[in-house]
Amino acid sequence: MNNKKIIKGFNTLISSRFNVDASIDKFKDGIIYTLYSDEFNSLKVGFAENDKILEKKLSSESLILLDMKKGNKKDLCLLITTLKELGIKYSGNFYFKYSSSLMRHLSTLGWPVGRSLYKQRKIKKELVCA
Numbered sequence: 001m002n003n004k005k006i007i008k009g010f011n012t013l014i015s016s017r018f019n020v021d022a023s024i025d026k027f028k029d030g031i032i033y034t035l036y037s038d039e040f041n042s043l044k045v046g047f048a049e050n051d052k053i054l055e056k057k058l059s060s061e062s063l064i065l066l067d068m069k070k071g072n073k074k075d076l077c078l079l080i081t082t083l084k085e086l087g088i089k090y091s092g093n094f095y096f097k098y099s100s101s102l103m104r105h106l107s108t109l110g111w112p113v114g115r116s117l118y119k120q121r122k123i124k125k126e127l128v129c130a
Helices: 020-025 051-060 073-085 100-108
Strands: 029-037 042-048 064-072 095-097
Touching: 029 051, 029 073, 042 051, 042 064, 042 073, 042 100, 051 064, 064 073, 073 100
Parallel strands: none
Antiparallel strands: 029 042, 029 064, 042 095
C-alpha cells in the first residue's frame, strides 16, 4: 500500500502594486523612427509622441532621419528585446553601431530603415524548362 500524506494548507496572496498609467503608456500611438549619425557611424532607433518632438530631436542632435512610421513604445521595446536575443549590443539611448547585418535585421523585423543606407535584395528565380 502507498503511504501518501495529504497536507492541507492555505496559500497566501501576495499583493503587488500595478501602475496602470505605465502599462497604458506603452500602447500610446506615436512615431517610431531610425536616425543615422555620420560622425559616429551609428544608428539610433526610437519613439516620439508626435512630429514636433521628433523635429526637436533632429534639430538638437546632428542626426539624419532615415525613415519613420506610425507605431508605439511597445514596438520599440520588442525591437530592443529581439535585437538583444540576436546578439546585437547597443549603447545608452538606443544607439547601435552601424552594420549591414543590423540593417537587415531591422528591415526583416519591419522597422523603418528607409532606402538610403539599406537596399533590400530582390531574389529572382528563373524556371528553366527542358
